[in-house]
Amino acid sequence: MxxxxxxxxxxxxxxxxxxxxxxxxxxxxxxxxxxxxxxxxxxxxxxxxxxxxxxxxxxxxxxxxxxxxxxxxxxxxxxxxxHSFDPATSDRRFTVAMSELGEIGYFPALFAAVRSAAPGIGIDVVPLDLDLLPDWLARGTVDLAVTSLPISGAFEHQVLKSERYAVLMGQRHPLTADGTDGKTPALTMDDYLRADHAVVAGDSGRPALDAALRRLGAPIHPAVSLRHFASLPPLLSAPNPLIATVPASIARGWAETWPLVLRDLPFELPGVEISLLKRTTSQHTAALDWFHGTVLRALRGDPGEFSSIGARNPLGPGPDRMVP
CATH class of the missing domain: 1.10.10.10 (Winged helix-like DNA-binding domain superfamily/Winged helix DNA-binding domain)
Structure with missing residues (x-):
């Protein structure tokens, strides 16, 4: 043959x-x-x-x-x-599929790690499409993907971090009012379900949250569905009854600069695992192995840098309030 x-x-x-x-x-x-x-x-x-x-x-x-x-x-x-792959002299291009949050929070560290060893290499980022991702990885349309959802297919993957979710609301939201003893009571399940919710349609961790609520027999029907996470801080800071369930690392950063309050979820939700997936196609294996290893070392355990999301604060800084 x-x-x-x-x-x-x-x-x-x-x-x-x-x-x-x-x-x-x-x-x-x-x-x-x-x-x-x-x-x-x-x-x-x-x-x-x-x-x-x-x-x-x-x-x-x-x-x-x-x-x-x-x-x-x-x-x-x-x-x-x-004839080993030499990243220092390579001008190869790689393609990575990432969500909006992944591109903002993780790509700068990814790019810095790759370019420090391979100044001629280019990287293309494409929006994460979970329906198409198995086909992309199987055909080599993308080289790597960063996602928080399991996908069909036997793709090599490594867990980068586990992200917990929290509830975020404006400081003037009725649920932030102190109780008769002067302490802010914990958010109850009834409070959570009765509240008006704002969601981000592209949040790749949302299916895990929705699945947990369905298991509890308590699905929510959002009052507002947004396209971008950056729209949430000004919306929640305004005098309205909205709350949002978002990744805790992002919520903590917003609570430091926006008049927002961070609360624990009133139900158990395991941490959402964010993983790095690798294509299975056979072309340029040495280059792919190097790129995958470099990205994995750069991102594993990295909390991500999300301060640029919604960084503009027209209402002035607010205290970092984490209410138990």
Missing amino acids: DLNLLRTFVAVYESRSLTSAAARLYVTQPAVSQALTRMRRQWDDPLFHRVGRTMEPTAAAQSIYPSFRDALMTIDRALDAV
């Missing part, structure tokens, strides 16, 4: 496109088509069927792909040991 045929097969399988496979292999599309014709004769199977603009694998192709991919990765890593 010609090794180049195996590379072509894996490239077509992962990209589902003759054009994309050709670009990955640095050959022409006719060359890929010719290689595919040879493979079809050799295996006596069509291997791929064109469905619209996509090359969909046959059952035979699906059965042999894992073994061929693993074999190629083993061969490439052996070759890389002789």
